Amino acid sequence: MAKTHAFPGHAPNPLSCFTCQSRSRSEWCVLSDEDLDLLDQAKVTKTYRPGQIIIAQGDPCRGIYCIGSGTVALRKTDAEALEPCTICFIETPSLCRLLDHNPTLGFKFLEHLAHDLANAEETILQNVSLPVRTRLAHLLLTLKDRYGSVDDAGTLVISLPMRRQDIADLLGTRAETIARTIRTLEQDQVASFSGRRVMIPDLDNLLDEIDPVDH
Amino acid sequence: MAKTHAFPGHAPNPLSCFTCQSRSRSEWCVLSDEDLDLLDQAKVTKTYRPGQIIIAQGDPCRGIYCIGSGTVALRKTDAEALEPCTICFIETPSLCRLLDHNPTLGFKFLEHLAHDLANAEETILQNVSLPVRTRLAHLLLTLKDRYGSVDDAGTLVISLPMRRQDIADLLGTRAETIARTIRTLEQDQVASFSGRRVMIPDLDNLLDEIDPVDH
DNA sequence: CGGGGGTTTGAGTCCGTTCAAAATACGTGG
DNA sequence: CCACGTATTTTGAACGGACTCAAACCCCCG
Numbered sequence: 001m002a003k004t005h006a007f008p009g010h011a012p013n014p015l016s017c018f019t020c021q022s023r024s025r026s027e028w029c030v031l032s033d034e035d036l037d038l039l040d041q042a043k044v045t046k047t048y049r050p051g052q053i054i055i056a057q058g059d060p061c062r063g064i065y066c067i068g069s070g071t072v073a074l075r076k077t078d079a080e081a082l083e084p085c086t087i088c089f090i091e092t093p094s095l096c097r098l099l100d101h102n103p104t105l106g107f108k109f110l111e112h113l114a115h116d117l118a119n120a121e122e123t124i125l126q127n128v129s130l131p132v133r134t135r136l137a138h139l140l141l142t143l144k145d146r147y148g149s150v151d152d153a154g155t156l157v158i159s160l161p162m163r164r165q166d167i168a169d170l171l172g173t174r175a176e177t178i179a180r181t182i183r184t185l186e187q188d189q190v191a192s193f194s195g196r197r198v199m200i201p202d203l204d205n206l207l208d209e210i211d212p213v214d215h
Numbered sequence: 216m217a218k219t220h221a222f223p224g225h226a227p228n229p230l231s232c233f234t235c236q237s238r239s240r241s242e243w244c245v246l247s248d249e250d251l252d253l254l255d256q257a258k259v260t261k262t263y264r265p266g267q268i269i270i271a272q273g274d275p276c277r278g279i280y281c282i283g284s285g286t287v288a289l290r291k292t293d294a295e296a297l298e299p300c301t302i303c304f305i306e307t308p309s310l311c312r313l314l315d316h317n318p319t320l321g322f323k324f325l326e327h328l329a330h331d332l333a334n335a336e337e338t339i340l341q342n343v344s345l346p347v348r349t350r351l352a353h354l355l356l357t358l359k360d361r362y363g364s365v366d367d368a369g370t371l372v373i374s375l376p377m378r379r380q381d382i383a384d385l386l387g388t389r390a391e392t393i394a395r396t397i398r399t400l401e402q403d404q405v406a407s408f409s410g411r412r413v414m415i416p417d418l419d420n421l422l423d424e425i426d427p428v429d430h
Numbered sequence: 431c432g433g434g435g436g437t438t439t440g441a442g443t444c445c446g447t448t449c450a451a452a453a454t455a456c457g458t459g460g
Numbered sequence: 461c462c463a464c465g466t467a468t469t470t471t472g473a474a475c476g477g478a479c480t481c482a483a484a485c486c487c488c489c490g
Contacts, residue, residue: 076340099322103314106321113328120335125291127342128387131477164437172343177478179438195487346445379469392446394470410455410469 015045015068015086022068027108035101042094048081055079063091071146071161075169082161127172133181135171137209140191140198156203160196230260230283230301237283242323250316257309263296270294278306286361286376290384297376342387348396350386352424355406355413371418375411 017040023029031039048054048070055065056078070085099106126135140158148158160167168175182193190205191198200206232255238244246254260283263269269280271293285300314321341350355373363373375382383390397408405420406413415421 100318103318103321106318106325107314110321110325110328113325113332117328117332117335120332120339123339124335124342124387127339163435172339174479175437176439176480180478183438378467389447390469391448391471395446398470 015088016040017043017088020068022066026066027105027112028066030104030108031098031102035098035105038094038098038101039090043088043090045086045088048085048087050081050083052081053078054081054085054087061092063089064095065089073162073166082166132171132173132177133184134209136167136178136181136185137190137206139167139170140200141206141210144200156200158198158200160198162196230303231255232258232303235283237281241281242320242327243281245319245323246313246317250313253309253313253316254305257313258303258305260301260303263300263302265296265298267296268293269296269300269302276307278304279310280304288377288381297381347386347388347392348399349424351382351393351396351400352405352421354382354385355415356421356425359415371415373413373415375413377411 017023017028017036020028028036028039043066045068054072057076065079066088068086068088070081070083070087072085072087073080073082126138130138143160144156144158147161148156151157162170164178165175168178171178185191186193188205189201190209191200193199232238232243232251233248235243243251243254258281263285269287272291280294281303283301283303285302286297287300287302288295288297341353345353358375359371359373362376363371366372377385379393380390383393386393397406400406401408403420404416405424406415408414
């Protein structure tokens, strides 16, 4: 097999749907081997470097994107790779063919959207009812699952995949407010920040931010 | 045919899916006559008076609700009839049978959820980027389609289906703030409120609230 | 070493909140 | 039809969290 040379946003297929790690976590897990082969043929894989724009507002919608690996920032104006990303694209006609073959697939997408909707509504509630500090604590707790690890001293360390500005956007506030909130969090010994590294010596303190316990 | 006596929240079927006005506007519009018959058999119709609770937080989810007529307030804690409502209930097994028969139906639900999600994300954006006054103007503009009419003098009149508190909840703010905002809107001649009646002499003024034009 | 993003800090302001009280609308029974 | 109790709406005053604007600071990179 000839060696493939990947270049940003435009690469030959280095990925097979059959071995794709993200498949088990995605809608495609319900596909038969036959349909999976169809998907594998139809998909186009690209790689992106951090900072690259994947789609921009106004781009026509010709299919769906499936993130094999990496992290993406989805904004109102565009979608940007935050980490090195491998992303497959499946054109609408191919998707429809799969949907026809396999009704369960549609069901999975339905479930996905339902979850997204539930999350969006939860965000609406939290934005109006919780202060920035609590929302930030909530975000850290979410990020720890994917970007957190525990060091020798037993301290939780999170490597944030995004800038302060992105955090602000996510929480519906300003970068300045994030900076100030981080400061208060540090003063209260809940977490210490250094660049994109967050250290949390005691997770309980963070949990108390979300659900304050009377002592 | 025996006369049916409707009582709140518990009525014999006064509605047929075949003649239902809301069908053309709902997912069910894709059903064949055969499937429609299935739906008609499966559904259970109930009527509700204003103020009645339709579902409460914690209730098990045994199927879906289809609003034939009326208006409902959907809250985190419950769903309340705001107007007299006729609502059908379809149990999950029946829904699944229909979904099996007709793949397009699933597609329609997918579309529905996609719209809801888009709306929810739009709400998130508006809540953090627009002041209450603009959001209220936006709401009035939305409500006018369903609850608005034009009187002899050419004035747009909207009969709000909800209380101030509900408006506040919808906009993510407080009833007091709504009262105050209404006052400023009246001072600026944009609209005049009297109870649940809103009068808007010039729609352009309301539109300017959303998208201020330089004069 | 000189940009140029990104981040932090400061001071002042404003919008919306909170709490409390008064005014008004509404439904019910007399 | 009116009186009465309750729920809703309105108003006021004080407070506060987050915003705005502006400047300084930091890093990273060429």
